[in-house]
Amino acid sequence: xxxxxxxxxxxxxxxxxxxxxxxxxxxxxxxxxxxxxxxxxxxxxxxxxxxxxxxxxxxxxxxxxxxxxxxxxxxxxxxxxxxxxxxxxxxxxxxxxxxxxxxxxxxxxxxxxxxxxxxxxxxxxxxxxxxxxxxxxxxxxxxxxxxxxxxxxxxxxxxxxxxxxxxxxxxxxxxxxxxxxxxxxxxxxxxxxxxxxxxxxxxxxxxxxxxxxxxxxxxxxxxxxxxxxxxxxxxxxxxxxxxxxxxxxxxxxxxxxxxxxxxxxxxxxxxxxxxxxxxxxxxxxxxxxxxxxxxxxxxxxxxxxxxxxxxxxxx
Numbered sequence: 316x317x318x319x320x321x322x323x324x325x326x327x328x329x330x331x332x333x334x335x336x337x338x339x340x341x342x343x344x345x346x347x348x349x350x351x352x353x354x355x356x357x358x359x360x361x362x363x364x365x366x367x368x369x370x371x372x373x374x375x376x377x378x379x380x381x382x383x384x385x386x387x388x389x390x391x392x393x394x395x396x397x398x399x400x401x402x403x404x405x406x407x408x409x410x411x412x413x414x415x416x417x418x419x420x421x422x423x424x425x426x427x428x429x430x431x432x433x434x435x436x437x438x439x440x441x442x443x444x445x446x447x448x449x450x451x452x453x454x455x456x457x458x459x460x461x462x463x464x465x466x467x468x469x470x471x472x473x474x475x476x477x478x479x480x481x482x483x484x485x486x487x488x489x490x491x492x493x494x495x496x497x498x499x500x501x502x503x504x505x506x507x508x509x510x511x512x513x514x515x516x517x518x519x520x521x522x523x524x525x526x527x528x529x530x531x532x533x534x535x536x537x538x539x540x541x542x543x544x545x546x547x548x549x550x551x552x553x554x555x556x557x558x559x560x561x562x563x564x565x566x567x568x569x570x571x572x573x574x575x576x577x578x579x580x581x582x583x584x585x586x587x588x589x590x591x592x593x594x595x596x597x598x599x600x601x602x603x604x605x606x607x608x609x610x611x612x613x614x615x616x617x618x619x620x621x622x623x624x625x626x627x628x629x630x
Contacts, residue, residue, distance in 0.1 A: 354582040356530060356531075357534045375560070383404075385407045420524065438551070
């Protein structure tokens with residue numbers, strides 16, 4: 316599938332999601348769909364650094380929360396529409412990703428993973444003591460009562476997140492098949508060899524952390540309008556970090572398609588469990604699915620399909 320064809324497919328999916336807002340009356344489906352689409356963005360963002368580059372990031376919840384709190388901070392200063400707040404969150408989190416890269420990318424393996432986890436803890440501590448965004452007590456954000464072209468703001472949030480998911484997936488696919496993506500793959504396979512062959516490893520890794528952080532910020536930006544109340548424990552929830560790692564692993568971390576498959580399967584299972592049993596089972600579902608896929612398909616679903624059916628290793 317060419318980039319142009321893929322672009323039109325993604326555009327078609329966005330238009331279909333817009334049509335669904337007119338065809339579906341039960342707002343729960345939009346709430347559930349929003350969460351799954353949110354995880355597509357978050358998992359795809361994680362995969363650009365963790366899957367394509369081979370640097371495991373445990374700080375996804377920190378970037379997600381930073382995007383959400385950027386929205387809160389700006390709204391407290393000036394009343395801007397959500398579509399203007401989203402790129403601001405992306406820029407802020409992209410800069411945080413760039414700064415994080417400068418500080419941590421000389422670390423490798425478990426040391427890098429621990430450093431990114433520490434970043435999330437530092438960010439949570441800062442937010443908990445920042446009175447402008449509510450501090451430890453949290454903050455409320457009121458949804459607009461009306462939004463043009465949509466019957467409710469929940470439908471608008473669903474469509475907005477579908478647009479962000481399309482952007483994230485398109486960016487990931489473009490990166491995977493670009494010279495930049497081939498450089499990241501070389502770093503993932505053997506960074507020392509890649510550097511000796513002239514690959515600008517530090518530059519590519521900084522670009523990867525910046526893009527990954529920016530996309531995570533985009534995923535978090537609308538969150539406060541989804542929940543209407545946000546506090547540090549809910550924004551920095553461990554579930555976001557765990558899902559961001561697990562979904563690409565289940566779907567296949569070396570392909571742009573893997574995080575999408577993992578997010579749909581795992582996110583869908585969690586939404587079903589939330590309605591039928593309890594949301595407390597969400598992390599248990601992650602654990603069980605990870606164990607199963609590590610045994611059955613260590614390269615994820617995409618890797619399993621490649622081995623079984625495909626003669627062309629490209630995705």
